Amino acid sequence: MIVSINQNWVDAEVEHTIYLKKIIHNFLHSQYSICGPKTPAYYFVREARKLIISHTLSDISSSITILNTHTRRLGTQKKRLLTELKKIFNYDKFISKHGAWNAYALCKKSKTRICPYCNHAYAFTIECKRGAFRPTLDHFFLKDQYPHLALTLYNLVPSCATCNSSLKGEENFYQTPHLNPLFDHEVITFQLFSTGDPSGLLDDISLNLQNVKLAAIAPTRCVKSQNSLRTFIVNERYELLLMEAVDFFVAKVNYEEAKVNTQIGLQFSEASQLRFDRTQHNKYLLGKMFADIYDTF
Template sequence: MIIGLKDNWKDAQTPHTAYLENIINDFKNRRVTLAPALIDKFVADVERWVISDRRDDLERAADHLDNVLETLSDADQEQLLAELGELFNYTYFTQKKKTIWNAYNLCALSKFRVCPYCHHSYAFTLHRDKMGLLRPTLDHYYAKSDYPHLALTLTNLIPSCYTCNSTLKGSINFRTKKHLHPLFDDEDVSFRCSAAGGTIVKTVSFLDSQRSSLTLSVKATSAAAINSMDTFALRERYELLEKEGIDFAIAQLQTRELIENLSVTNGTAVKLDPRILKARLLRFVPEDYREYLLGKLYLDLDNQFRR
């Protein structure tokens, strides 16, 4: 994870909670005339956690299934997982439907349109004639195959690109190997430009002349962030984006020099807001870095080369 998506699902919380509550209530109504079974007690135990927007409830729901499965035979484990998968049916949720709440409606309410894991792929949603046309993949932070009761839990759904979700993450277990959670954790991946000689002079001429010796480094401090860097191949992927990063650093310095030289025109002081002009020329607003492709890279370089 490069950027955090705290409050990403704020606008979706109410309709999605209603959708989950309807699923659970319909299940309870269908079971009224049937003999109590393991799934009945399990759903009653986890209901409040499944619809919650709290991280500790996400963990409680996952822990509860782990504890229950330890008490069951292999056959009963398989049956419970299958029944939970059928109840919290993610496949049905992802179908393109015009009126019923579904994955396209949910993703349309995502506040960000860039993959939080790599931050260089879009993750936006389109509708046509009220029908879902395309949307980001929804990564199940805790795999729905292992935790099927969390297949529709909002805090377990991360809008992401296909490369991060399917190609790179694959079947890696985020329960046993901790990773940053975009909906809850603080950002802990940073970028920096380095020169082979060790010293960078913050001038356009230096960066232009030393371009071939400049590199981008990607760093993290916590174990979860380091795991995220490894899983999503951030070092390797951003090595391929060095040109974009160095071009931005040079453009930032050039823009600053331009603004400094535009103090007088025709003998009259030009009233410029340097921050606004810089943002327009670079097409980048530092405060909104999460909304841009490569925005965290640009933010860190903007801070590094600020004079």
């Protein structure tokens, strides 16, 4: 995770909660007429239903703990429970544009424009007569292993296909902790530096570009951020974006010089000159990288 999007689903909370509560209610109600022992899913959903619709990470994690308890108790029958939960929390139906509330309706409520995992791909939604597309919805906790969370709002991260499918794949973020864009703070930072003279970055940009490097840095003791760098191959991807970092750095240097040169009579704003507003960095492609370079001043 590069960018935090912890307010992303605020506008969708009411509608999605109603949608999910109805699914749970209909399933539990369908079981009331059964005489004797009910299906394994009934006992799990009845116990975990408030956690499944919760908007807090601790509740979502607790629901996984409860699922693990149920699967251990069922032993060889645990596959039946998981299969039942997949049918109840039917993600395929949700993404099929069925009904008034579906994946497209949800994604239209998303506040983010960019993939929070990489910050260099868009993640917005368009739906018109000529066609439609939306960001992929990454299940932070895998829906195949935790099918009860397939429709849980705060388990759905709008992201690009590269991060979601090509890189994350079947990585289990419950067993191997990663930064969660919907809950965690931004702790990965970018540094533009010279491998030669640390104070000669500007000179190296002009004369020895091979000495100029860009690196994403995660706190050494933060396992989640270190895992995120590895899974989403952040440094390997950003190596290819060195020129964008250099161009922004030079633009910022030029602006600072123009600002103190009273003969120029600067009349334009910093945001218009840099085409970047530091206070809105999470709305831009590469915005976190630009923000960190900006902050070096």
